[in-house]
Amino acid sequence: MAAIPRLAAAATEARGLLYPFGEARPEDGGISEVADGVFWVRMPLPFSLDHINLWVLDGQDHWVIVDTGVQTPDIAGFWRALFAGPLAGKPVGRLIVTHYHPDHIGLAGWLSRKAQVPLETSRGEFLLARTLTLDVAPEPPAEALAFYRAHGWAEPWLERLRASGWGQFGRGVSRLPTGFRRLADGDQLLIGGRCWQVLVGAGHSPEHVCLWNREEGLLLAGDQVLPRITSNVSVYPTEPEANPLADWLASIEKLRQVPDRTLVLPAHNEPFTRLHARLDQLDRDHRLKLARLLDGLAEPRHAAECFGALFGRPIGEGEIQMATGEAVAHLRWLEAAGAAERIEADGRIRFRRAA
Template sequence: MADGQPVQDGEAARGLAYSGPPPPMPGEAVEVADGVLWLRFRLPMALDHVNGWALRDGDGWLIVDTGLNLPDTREAWEAVLAGPLGGRPVTRVLATHMHPDHIGLVGWLCERFEAPLLMSRLEYVTARMLMADTGPAPEGGAAFYRAAGWDEGRIEAWRSGYGRFAMGVAPLPPSYRRIVGGERLRIDGRDWRLVAGEGHSPEHVGLWRLDDGVFISGDQVLPKISSNVSVWPTEPLADPLGDWIAACERLRSALPADLYVLPSHGEPFNGLHPRLDALVRGHGVALKRLKRRLAEPARAVDVFGSLFARPVSDGVYAMATGEAVAHLNYLERRGRAERRRDGDGVDWWRATGPEETET
C-alpha cells in the first residue's frame, strides 16, 4: 500500500533492472537523466520516503511533487534550492496527484517563486475539498466503517482524528493550470507527453519524455510495492480496483516497453511492461483468494489475510479497510460476490458463482 504501510510484492523483481545511482539523501540531488534531478524526502511512516524530481526548465526548474509540509522537508528543500538547484528559480510546480506526500509543499513553492501549479482537475478539486473538510466527522463515514466491521472504539478514534489531511499540506494556490492525459508539455525545449492514470487517485498524471524514454510514473507504477487502491466513505460503491486494472492495461498498450521509469517510491528501473503485468496479476490472485475466503460470510475487516502479506497496523487500518472494500466491490460489480447488511449496519459478504482456484 503506497502512502502507508508497504506491502512487498513477491513478483516485483521479475523482469526489472535497476541501473540508476544510489538514492540521494534529503537536501541532496542526483542526476538520473539529462536535465532530470532526483530528490528524496523523508516520511514519518513505514513507507519512509517519497521521491521528487527537478526538471531543467530554461533558466530555472520545473518541480514534480514536493514531500509533506513538515519542518525537516522544508529544511531539505532549502538545501536543495541553494545547492543542487544552484539558486535558480522554480518556474513551475507539477503535482502527479493529490496525496499529501506529493502536494505538501506545492503551495509553499508556488508562493515563494510566484510559480504556477500544474495539476489535473479532479486531483486539484479533490485536494481543495479535503483541505476544507476539517470536521465534524460525518455520520455517513461512521456508517461506512461500521458496515466494514469496525467496532465503536475504532470508530470513535476515527472521529477524533478526522480532518487531518490539511495538517501535512501547506495552503494550495487559489488557482491552477489544468493538465490532462494525452497533452504535450514543453519543458526546456523538449516534449513530454502527460500520461493519465486512475484507481490510486482520481486523475493521476505522469510524464513521458518522448525523445529519450524517461517516464515519471508517480504512484501509478511502483517497482516493489503495489499502490493503495481504496474505497472511501465519500463514494462507498466506487470501483477503483476496476479503474486501476483498466489503467494498467491502457498503459501497457500505450507506452513502450523500454521506458526508464522514475517512480515516487523506490528506485528508478527498466521493465515497465513486466511490472504492469505483475501488478494486474497480483490483484487477480488476491481476488481469487478473496473469493475462496467468501465461501463463508465475512466482513471487510475479516478478509485482510487474503489481501495483505503482513498484519495490518493501526496506522494504516483505514487504508487496509478501503482496499478490502475495493476488492469486494470489484467482485460485486461482476456478479462474483454479494453483500447483506444486518440489523447492526454491518455488511456480510459471500461469494456467488462457481468456485475459483488460484493460478
Template sequence: MRDGLPDEAHADAAPRRPSLIYPFDQRPEPGEAIEVADGVLWLRLPLPFALDHINVWALRDGEGWTVVDTGVASSACKDAWRAALAGPLQGRPVARVLCTHMHPDHVGLAGWLTKKFDCRLWMTRLEYMICRVLVADTGREAPEEGVRFYRACGWSDDQLEGYRTRFGGFGKGVHPLPDGYRRIEDGDQVDIDGRAWRIVVGDGHSPEHACLWRAEDGVLISGDQVLPKISSNVSVWPTEPEADPLSDWLASLAKLKREIPADALVLPSHGDPFRGLHDRLDGLTRGHERSLERLQRMLKEPKRATDVFGALFARAIGDDMLGMATGESVAHLNCLERRGRAVRELDENGVLWWRAA
C-alpha cells in the first residue's frame, strides 16, 4: 500500500494546518454505514497496516448499488462487506464496482465483488493496466533495476536484501482482477441512479486517479487525491526513475481547485469527510513548495536521496517507511532537477549524489 505519511511526519506540517470542518461526529463501524449525502453511504473497512482503515462508498443505483473502492483482499474486509451487504445495503446487489485507483486498499476486493455479483469493474485505463502488471510481479525475484535504483539512493546492503525479500508483495493484497473492465476517462459523466457524477482525473499519487464529482449537491469522492490529515505519498519508483510525479501532483491539486468549489463536501479514502477543500489544497501545495526550498538549501553539499529525509520529514524514518520516504525524496529531487535547481552525478559505486544547481 502506498498511501502516505501523516502530516505530522512531514517537516512542514506544523506551521499552517488548514482549518477544516468535519460535519459528522460519528464513524461507521465495520459492517455498518452512515448516509452522508442523498443516496451516498459511508462504510469504513479495517486495514492491516499502520493506516488502519479505508473509507469506501455505496451509491444507491436503482435496485442495487455502485460501490466506489473495495478495501484490501483480507478476511476482515470480506467479513465487513458481508455484514454491510446483509445489513445497511439491504441485501441489494452490487451493480458495478468503480475503483479510484490501483493500490491494493482500493482495488483489492474488486475481483471478489465483481465475480460475486456478476458485474463490471470501472477504472481508468492506466490504473487497471498497471495494477495487472504489478500483480504479475508476485512470486518473481526482485529485478536488478530495482536493486540498482535503491543502491543509487543510498540503501545499505541489508536494506537492499530487505527489498529483495519483500518484492512482489503487491499482489498478496489483490483478489484476481476480472480479465475485462469498463474504461472511464477524465470528463466522463457517469449516470448513477439518474444523477450525473463527473470523472475528474489527477496524477502524482497514482498514474490516472479518478475522483467523482456530483455537482447537483456538491459531493466529491476524492479517493487519495486529497485527504484531510494525511499527505498522500508522491513517489518515484524503480520502473521510472527519472519521473517527476511531484510536478504532476501539484498540477492536479491546482486542477481540483479550479474545477471543484471550495464548499464541496469531500469524501476522502482515509480520515473523515470534510469541508474546506481549497484551504486543504492550498496547504498541501504550500507544504511541498516549502519542502523544495528546504531541500535545495540542504544541497549546498552533495547528498544522496537517503541523506535528505531531514528536509522532508519531521521524524526518524525506520525500515517500515524506508521505501515510501525514499520514493518521496527522489520525487522532490527530480522536481528540483526539472526546475533547473538541482543536478545529479553518479559515482563509481553506482550511487547518485545531488547538489544545488
C-alpha cells in the first residue's frame, strides 16, 4: 500500500469563504488525505461540470467509499488503479451514496458487486434511481411532453425532446443492485472510531444523505451545499406539482445546526469552512431570484418566459430543460407562498403576481 499524500494547508479566501487547501487538489483519478483517515478522490465528468469529489474513509480494516463517479470506462479504470495502488491491502467494506444523480451513483452497482458489499443510501434516493434506470423508451411519454408544453416550450424544443428519446439517466449508471441498505436521518455510523451522523437534506434530490462528524467538525456534504456553484433545484414531470425550493430552503436552515468552522467536503469545487456564510449566500441568492421573478409577473408568463428574470443570461439550447425545471421550481414556490397565481388555458400554465 503506497502512502497517500496529505494536502498541505495553504488557505485562501474568496467571496467570504475560507479554502484551507487553496487551489490544491488531487489530479484526475488521484487521492489525497484532507484529515486523519479522510481521503479526497477527484474524478473527471463528461459534462459541463468537469469533476466530482468522492471520499474514502479509513474504516481501520476496510475502506468506506462515499459516492462513485459516473459510469465510464475511464472512471472504472481510475478506481481499479486506486485499488491496485494507494488503496491496496484493505478491502472496500462499505459503499455509501449521497444521492441518485449519475455522477454520484453511476458506478455504485459495479462497485457493490466488485466489493461484495451492499449499497447504502436513503430510501428515496435508491427508489428513484432504480425507477429511472428502468424507465427507458424511444420517445418521451405524453405526460412529459405535455409538462414542457404547459410551461411554454415551442414546437421545435418539443421536437428535439422527442428525438432525444427517454431514459438517458441509465446511460451513466451501472446496473443497480436489487436491494440496498437504508440510511435514515439521524442514523449514527461508526467508521474507524469516528461517529458520522446522517443528515438528510432535500430540494436538489428527494432524500440527500450528508455525513456529519460533530466532534472533529467534518461534513461530507455531497451536493447539498457547494461553495462556488448552486445546486440545481428543479421540478420534473415525475412530480409536476412539487415545491422543491421550499425543501431546499428548509434544508439550508437545517444545516445551520452544523457549526460554521466545520470543514465542508463538497462533491464539487474545493473543501471550505465558514459554512454559515455560504448558507446565507445560497438563501439570499434564491430570494433575490424570487423577487426578480415576481417583478416580471405583472403580466402572466409561463416558465420559459422567465429565464431572463431568473438567470440574467442567455440560456443555451442544451440548458433549456434544466432552466425550465428551475423556473418552474421558483414559480411553484411563489404560488405556494400566495405571491403568484396560475392561469391555465389551452394546456398552458402561466403565472402572474397575485392580486
